[in-house]
Structure formats: structure tokens, C-alpha cells
Amino acid sequence: MKTNVIEINNAGNGYQEAVELVEKTAANNNLTRHDKLQLQLLTEEMMSLAMSITGEMTANFWIENDNNHYELHMTTHTKMDAEKRSLLISSSSTKKNEAANTFLGKLRNIIEESFQAKPDFSHEYSFSQDMMSDLPPEVLADKEWDGYERSVLLKTADEVKVSIKGGNVEICVVKNF
Secondary structure: OEOOOEEEEOOOOOHHHHHHHHHHHHHHOOOOHHHHHHHHHHHHHHHHHHHHHHOOOEEEEEEEEEOOEEEEEEEEEOOOEHHHHHHHHHOOOOOOEOOOOOHHHHHHHHHHHHHOEOOOOOOOOOOOHHHHHHOOHHHHOOOOOOOHHHHHHHHHOOEEEEEEEOOEEEEEEEEEO
16 A cells, blocks of 8 residues: 655655654554554654755655555655765665666666765855864864664664665665564
């Protein structure tokens, strides 16, 4: 069974509807409270992961299930660069792009990787040295993504699949109860 598709954006629209969709799906399938909470956690962490890596987003979310097999799907489009691609792929169980499983898919993946822009951080701080010396060290600390969402997904889900074609990203989180 496939649920309705919910549109989610970083303005907060759709997040509550996605959680309600999980609750409704869990109730319709007589999942235990524990299993429902796991599906809800996976949903929230998947949305947070995509937002953390891609920045601003508009995404589509839906659930597919067959008996006790659940797949949480989310698709989004982003301006892809090498760093985003690497972070997304490292969030999958196999550490591979699922879209690169055929000869043409592998070829497209190689071409996309070779043309991928490297992120430009040169404009990040445009303050004079005087101004920079007045800032506390924690402000200048590297604001690197800590990977919390990825860790939760990989430990809780049975499988996490990431498929990238150009700027189109699909994340599929699989959980069997």
C-alpha cells in the first residue's frame, strides 16, 4: 500500500502532516506503540537529514508498506555539489548511489561526479582581521554537520538507500517489524 504524498518544505509546512501520516499508517496496520514510535523517529530523522545536508528544500514524502515491511520515501531537488553528494551517499547503508546500479547509471554517476562543483567557502567571512580578533573562538569554530541524523537512521533502520540523479535525491528508509 502506498500512502498519499505529502509536500514538505523548510518553512515547516508538511512536517506535522508527515508525522500524522505515520500515526495513521501505524494505526491502520495495528503496529505497537514502540513500532509506531520507531517509524516516527525514522521519519523525523530522515527529514532532518535532508534539511541538514541540502539546506533549503521542498520535498515529497510518502510511505509504502507490505505487511510488516515499511519504506519511508522522500524526494527532493537540490543544487548538488561534491560535498552534498558525499554526505548524502555516506548516509546510505551501502555507501553507494542506488541510481548507479546499471551500466548507464554508473556512467551517468561518473560523469556527474566529475562535473560536480566544489563548495566555495572563500566568501564565508569577509571581516577585517581586527574584527575577526574580537570574535570569541566558538564563533569561528568549524560548523561542520555532526551526522547525528545519519547515525540514528543507520542504527534504527534496516536499510537506508540514497539515489542521486543530477540534483534529484531520493532517500528510502526501510524498516521491517
